[in-house]
Amino acid sequence: MITNTELEYKGDLYPSKIVSYTHDVDSIYFYTDNSVILKLTVLRDSLIRFRFTTKGYFSNDFSYAIDRSHSHGYNHLEVTEEKTYFQITTNKIICKIQKVDLRASIFDLKGNIILEDELGFHWEECYEFGGNIVKMSKASRDGECFYGLGDKATQLNLKGKRVENFATDQYAFQKEQDPLYKVVPFYIGLHHKQAYGIFFDNTFRTYFDFCHERRNVTSFWAHGGEMNYYFFYGPNMQDVVTSYTDLTGKPELPPLWALGYHQCKWSYYPESNVKEVAAKFRELQIPCDAIYLDIDYMEGFRCFTWNKDYFPDPKRMVSELAQDGFKTIVIIDPGIKIDKEYWVYKEALAKDYFCKRADGPYMKGKVWPGECNFPDFTNPEVREWWAGLFKELISDVGVKGVWNDMNEPAVMEVPNKTFPNDVRHDYDGNPCSHRKAHNIYGTQMARATYHGVKRFSYPKRPFIITRSAYSGAQRYTSSWTGDNIATWEHLWIANIQVQRMSISGMGFTGSDIGGFAEQPTGELYARWIQLGVFHPFCRTHSSGDHGDQEPWAFDEEVIDITRKFVNLRYQLLPYLYTMFWQYIEEGTPMLKPLVYFDQDDIQTHYRNDEFVFGNQILVCPILEPNAQGRRMYIPRGEWYNFWTNCLVKGGKEMWVDTKFDEIPVFIKAGAIIPKYPVQQYVGEKEFDELTLDIYYKEGKEKSVVYEDGQDGYDYKKGRFSFLSFQMTGKEKEVNIQLHKEGKFDTNYTKFKINFIGLPFDIKMIEIDNEEIVFDAKSYKENQYLIVPKDFNVLHIIG
Template sequence: MKYKTLACIYILLLTIISIDAQTNTGNFEKILQKNSNEIKLKTTKATVIVELCTPSIIRVRTSWNHTFLDNENWMVSNYNWHNVPHKLTETDTSIKIHTEHLKVEINKTPFSIQFFDKDNTLLSSETNKGQNYGGFKNESKVGSTKHLKANEHFFGFGERMDFLDRRGKKVELNVGRGLGRPHITGAYNVLEANYSPIPFFMSTAGYGLFFHTAYPTTWNMGADSNNRYSFYADGGELDYYFIYGPTFSNILDGYTSLTGKSPLLPKFALGLHVGTYSGGTWGHEKHTSTDYVVNLAKKFRALEIPLDILHLDSTWRIFGKSGGKGATTFEWRNTFDNPDQMFSDLYDLNLNMVGLHLRPRFDNGKTLNLLDQAREKGHVYPEENSLGEFVNFFDEKAVDWWWKNGVKTIADQGAMFLKTDEGSAFGRKANESNKVGPQGEGVKALHNLFPIAYAKAPYEKFQEYNGIRGMNHTREGYAGIQRYPFIFAGDWPSEWQYFEPVIKAGLNIGLSGVGNWAHCMGGFEHIADPELYIRWCQFGLLSPIAHLFGMEHPNYKEPWSYGDEALQIFKQYDRLRYSLIPYLYSHSYQMYTTGIPLMRALVIPYQNDVNVYSITDQYMLGESLMICPVTQKGAKTRVVYLPEGQWTDYWTGKIYEGKKHYNVLSPIDQMPIFVKEGAIIPTQVPVNYVGEKPIDHLTLDVYPTASSTFSLYNDDGKSLKYQKGDFNITAITLQVAEENIKLDIEMPKGDFKSEEKTYTAKFHLKEQPDHVKINNKKYHINETEQVSFKDGILSVSPEISNKEVISIIII
């Protein structure tokens, strides 16, 4: 008993010491300055700036030394805001700031901040039942503690493989994979994987919070308390944006208005991407060749497997004298006889883009001593005990030199993009060596920014050089990485245990403002069993970016390596993907304008349905398609949850009522897919590559169980003209009433002059209707090829193009 008492006293003393070491903001003293959108306040211990960015976004900055950092442009891309109309009132106890959508109430003693919506509903508070929280500083750490509501749940935090709902969890955010060997408890640790952490969350209470810092952060979302949550950074200042929704869609729009929207990729980037080790991987480099690469593309074409993009991974180049596998020489391995001809042959096979893998360190090769030259010119980031090896991507002159002397040499040969690997190695142990790169306090704030600078450089350089939209393929990221798409989930083995965590990664990164995302379908390392390969590829081909790549030797992840069944199912889903390109491209434009990702955790559209908070193996692809991957070996059925509304089984046409769980069949060739009520899904005839032939006819799959609209987007598919308004949108409206169903297809509106299109509308119905009117002309069912009914589908093919309005009424 004596020792227990002493232990309790010791813990109490530690707590008191900890509290004493932590400095809060004190009490309000005075308003220092008011100008347009900014209010500067002095407290007894700090200076606080409240900035009104929009009526729904408030920036709060706190400095205990009364100075503030300059605005940076790596994470946040927008600091220029229009004047926000607001009203400020001050009383003896508080300061209140009203905008159109928010009310900010600042309590003077002690200083604390509350956020309310316009109806005076409390959204977020720094006080609760006499407890005062708010901003704090503890040595170099800066952070804030806020009240945790009873029914509040949190989503976001970047590409996490561990959990979806973060309530009651603690998480540390700092770019990098798990460390340690064996890999199964080190690099393959789903709890530690942090390829693209993002210090941002969305709360079901109707707000989001973006912690604007590049330092490592720690978030305690109620792990040790039901009344409070907290977050802090290992340095810098306390700087966060409060973003009001109340919907997750509005919050994502707000967050990406700060950190940037995802630009449109070239349209062909929605096609299949394939990576290759060119015939040999680690230890088998001698097997690489140009012939292997060209023959690989030929085989995809011969088997009529649609393909648009190819990249050559790390074995295309020799490993250098200093960095080995972890650095880049820009010199081809001697097994590649004629790289120029290889690129020419690949483009003759109608690949739309071919790219190369590299790492961020310079290295000396046999003839190009780029590392020595870069060191001499000061274009590498200095390290404590060496002259440095990392390209200084934070310096424009270094980037220009890297491009001119390294990347442009391969661009001139035919490479059109890069796969920028090992972005986490700056200031941290690398995958392919024991090197850690630059160290020190200054690097701590740059480590998380490095992946952004690393992706930005080739994205912009190739965009200018190619004269079309940029594309960069990268593994690591941080807040703002969505501006330089796309990102992939990293090196997860071909094991069933990693399949669902990768799905979780896609959901979490989408909840964090990054929509152009991919993964190595089939898994990256190890040989997959054919069933896992099929199931993973089904998911991969209905992911935002479809990326096929793995490092097993000699088969890799090519579909013909897994048997005839795997090959046929791969082709089936690849062709399904290509047929959905009009649907996917329209949603890509929606993502560009609103920040809503293509791959949507169910909590985005169904924020108030607690049943979806823990669903980590279902998602919406766009607005209308629910994708339900099968992640259990040998499963012939799986349980799905269908939210409110009516849902149609894509394969059978069976209609299900929502707000229920169902056990559905899932034969090996059928990943469960459900179509949302009112869906309008534009599809095209599958092609072998985007641009193979003009798409002059579209099919609209219509599920008329509810009224809806669809905006069909179109532009030239390659240029940046869309950013200046050179596009058009075709509005498609479905009206469902008791007496009839009406579908209106408007003429395209916008500056882009698109080719003439015709349409077939396929209405998925329970029973055959009486007749159909097309622009008021009456047609009886099955009396003409224009109007036919079979197996529950009414096909209507008006002999009218998009040069005039098309109106279809089903009676």
């Protein structure tokens, strides 16, 4: 590994002085007398792209990460030349480029420094590979904090850390182990209440150093490619994350069932075992929407085949599971077994779709089926072919989702665990070696899988999950954090990983509940379920070689806790679905670390454990055995303890008592939390009322609820319901204004309203300025109100 010290002092080259510049619409080109060109592009007033070349011209501009539909356009752009620098001014920021060496510094409009180059852009000629190691160093200030970078098994704040980005199959990884399965070269800096972001869009092996080597220097570098990065200005973290998520893209809404509870193991077979597991969930009344088939469902691990000894009639089995509310999800890996009798292999061979070594032969590697060739998913023709392979699984058999694994890509029995560097890829018409394509291989596989599943699921929505991913993969797929271990340390890691993925643009993420490797105790499994139901993707998964890991593998108490928390997740599905809508509409992360929730409170900057689920539910998992409670930080504002309804004032650390069947959960004062009745699977019940838990607050608070047909694409034609509730609480009254958008009419006709923390006895109720009959005795007995769903103003008077 190349250290920073080596980077700075081992024959590095630097841009020399600027000799000319040109301004072309949104781009300014700066030319130096040693053939370096900086192309600075203003995409938005707060978003600038910096692209450098050292050879006097730019190669084709191509990125898998950037969403072509991202919003761009600025309100103001002015370029002025001063004595020692050029100045680029937008409506949000000022950027100065030094004439002597191309170094950049960025200020807000008041002249406060946001970010400035230390050495700035420099490079080292790498003769071994015939390219450059490209480098960037930025000055960092005391107290600066760093967040993001996706899937990292370390504390949330990356200050003092050095990390590596190279998609790697890390079975049973440890805390601080790096690199892992995913590559998200995007970070957020925070200093003096001002946030900014950097996205280094380079698919080669990359490194980031956050004041690890030198106290006041942050640097990033890559083993090839261009120095090509985007700068996002906040000043709020929300602005940075939203802008990055817009640039790299957002997913479609998943089907609502995909937000339910999923059960997985390596492997459920034969059919009788699958049916037994499904029946047990229904018998124990633990809701479950999806069951997974791992590699043993295939014939000799050949993708797109079935082992007819284990599954004699897959279509019938999948149909019978569906009748009981279970969607079937199957695994598909990239390795295609070398077998001249195997139809997938024969097709790919005939069409020349496999990856090749530099000297011509197909790349060969061992994975589960034995010796395999691997499709080149960077070739659009191969992706189209791959998508077509899903017809039988989806259209004929009725499978509802596909799980892509081993797509880092992972290869067995070789020291580097992956393809050789000399493997060649099409890269959508930009031919390259595996050094460049490695980090996006998994994403392009997931992309091809997504298009296939979508094509044959239509008019229903597809569901895809991937292990490996690069920035932008969220457009096609959900993900999980890979092969973890059944330990308390890994419970801590899972909590941080999913928060970090959420603020790195990849919201639809979860961990293997209970741990993939080794066997959890009942207590650890219960604590993991209690965390996992508050993750966007919720799935128990285990390697199976250590015994069973279904909820009933433990004692009655654990079964009851699992049921209680999975029930809670199903009740909160409208809240979770609304979170997802805000993620795809606004780029808002579904989980919010405390620093994201309140960056101005310095106490949040080093918090790891607590997070805000959506906008109004604070969650803090129990991460140690035998815990009767824990210390946690309550953010500023007022919060109700979910279990006791006691009101606490935040902005402080406090001890919270908890039982084995609880974890600390708090609801923001003023919140209106929507709930469905408990269902054993999504769509099991028709219901005539939506429950609204209303948490009193003196003052104003807004809450929203998004609903639609729960599957399909009618929501894109306006067939959705978006309810905005504005609650105003006073000493002796509560006013709730309701505004509705969208053309979707929900099945229910009423709201069932529960008031929590109301400081007065209700004496009168008005709906749209008309008093309605209020039975105080009935309310006292039942503690809820029933009101029609189509009110405009609900007025509660004490």
